Amino acid sequence: MKQSDFLKAVLPFKDKVFRLAKRLLVSTEEAEDATQELYFKLWKNKEKLGEYKNVEAFAMTMTKNYCFDRLKSKQASNLTLVHSNYKEKDTSLEKKIEYKDSVSNVHKLIENLPEQQKIIIQLRDIEQYDFEEICEMVDMKPTAVRVALSRARKTIREELIKQHNYGVS
Amino acid sequence: MELANIEKLIEKYLEAETSLQEENILRTYFTSGNVAPHLEDYAIMFGYFKQNQSETFTKTIKLKPEKKSKKNFKWLSVAASLALLVSVYVGKVQYDKYQQRVYFAQVKEALEKVSFQLNKGNDALYAVSDNLNKGSDAVSQLKIYENTANTVLKKVNY
Numbered sequence: 428m429k430q431s432d433f434l435k436a437v438l439p440f441k442d443k444v445f446r447l448a449k450r451l452l453v454s455t456e457e458a459e460d461a462t463q464e465l466y467f468k469l470w471k472n473k474e475k476l477g478e479y480k481n482v483e484a485f486a487m488t489m490t491k492n493y494c495f496d497r498l499k500s501k502q503a504s505n506l507t508l509v510h511s512n513y514k515e516k517d518t519s520l521e522k523k524i525e526y527k528d529s530v531s532n533v534h535k536l537i538e539n540l541p542e543q544q545k546i547i548i549q550l551r552d553i554e555q556y557d558f559e560e561i562c563e564m565v566d567m568k569p570t571a572v573r574v575a576l577s578r579a580r581k582t583i584r585e586e587l588i589k590q591h592n593y594g595v596s
Numbered sequence: 597m598e599l600a601n602i603e604k605l606i607e608k609y610l611e612a613e614t615s616l617q618e619e620n621i622l623r624t625y626f627t628s629g630n631v632a633p634h635l636e637d638y639a640i641m642f643g644y645f646k647q648n649q650s651e652t653f654t655k656t657i658k659l660k661p662e663k664k665s666k667k668n669f670k671w672l673s674v675a676a677s678l679a680l681l682v683s684v685y686v687g688k689v690q691y692d693k694y695q696q697r698v699y700f701a702q703v704k705e706a707l708e709k710v711s712f713q714l715n716k717g718n719d720a721l722y723a724v725s726d727n728l729n730k731g732s733d734a735v736s737q738l739k740i741y742e743n744t745a746n747t748v749l750k751k752v753n754y
Contacts, residue, residue, distance in 0.1 A: 430659065445653035462653055470659045533644035552645045557616055577612035584610065587637040
């Protein structure tokens with residue numbers, strides 16, 4: 428496999444890898460390192476890549492495992508929380524602030540979910556993979572994936588309603 | 597899209613039974629900015645999802661890691677430690693030589709001093725022997741005097 432072929436095969440999903448890594452590792456720098464590291468690994472194993480039916484799913488599984496390793500390792504024990512800048516257009520300032528607040532609230536809510544649900548909601552609601560692919564990536568049965576996804580969505584919705592009603596952030 | 601339909605889809609969505617197409621319908625509805633007030637919470641959720649999709653990895657990916665330079669660093673450190681070892685060894689040898697030279701010079705100086713003092717001692721000994729000779733000369737003169745005195749006395753006694 429030549430470098431150009433390799434890049435053609437793996438580059439399209441680099442943002443997805445990065446976002447999944449960031450979802451799990453929180454910090455942007457960590458996620459960037461993880462993405463870089465993952466592509467090293469893919470490049471090293473480029474001979475074997477042809478054997479996989481779905482390289483993208485394989486890469487996402489690798490990302491997931493790598494991030495778990497990072498989280499377990501001592502090196503990553505002092506992860507920092509970094510929020511990205513949320514952009515919004517043509518809403519009034521008050522609304523903007525409110526919206527920004529609730530948007531970063533969603534971020535926090537997802538952060539508080541169990542790892543498995545975090546990954547699944549990332550893969551489904553942000554990356555929009557179909558269930559088959561998600562099952563392959565997280566190595567779970569379709570029913571289990573559905574249950575986890577449903578729980579995650581309900582948790583987020585309920586928390587949002589709670590905050591909305593009590594005005595507690 | 598009628599509200600009733602959306603609400604039905606949301607129920608399905610929460611049970612994770614929607615297909616990707618149905619979720620796309622929800623997505624477009626909730627990000628359109630024209631959302632029914634009692635569903636605003638979902639707008640926030642979908643707004644967050646949409647906004648998260650736009651996050652990209654901006655750095656360039658390097659396929660050939662900087663392992664070469666890492667290796668070089670390894671060899672560099674080996675070389676540096678070797679150089680340090682050699683220089684310490686050479687330095688030690690040089691220092692020993694220097695120390696020996698200093699020691700030799702000290703010994704030489706000391707010996708010179710000793711021999712100077714020895715010469716002085718010699719002079720003193722010569723002086724002593726001169727005086728001794730003088731003394732013995734005087735003594736021999738005394739002996740001559742005694743002899744002559746004895747002969748004179750003998751002659752007188754006869």
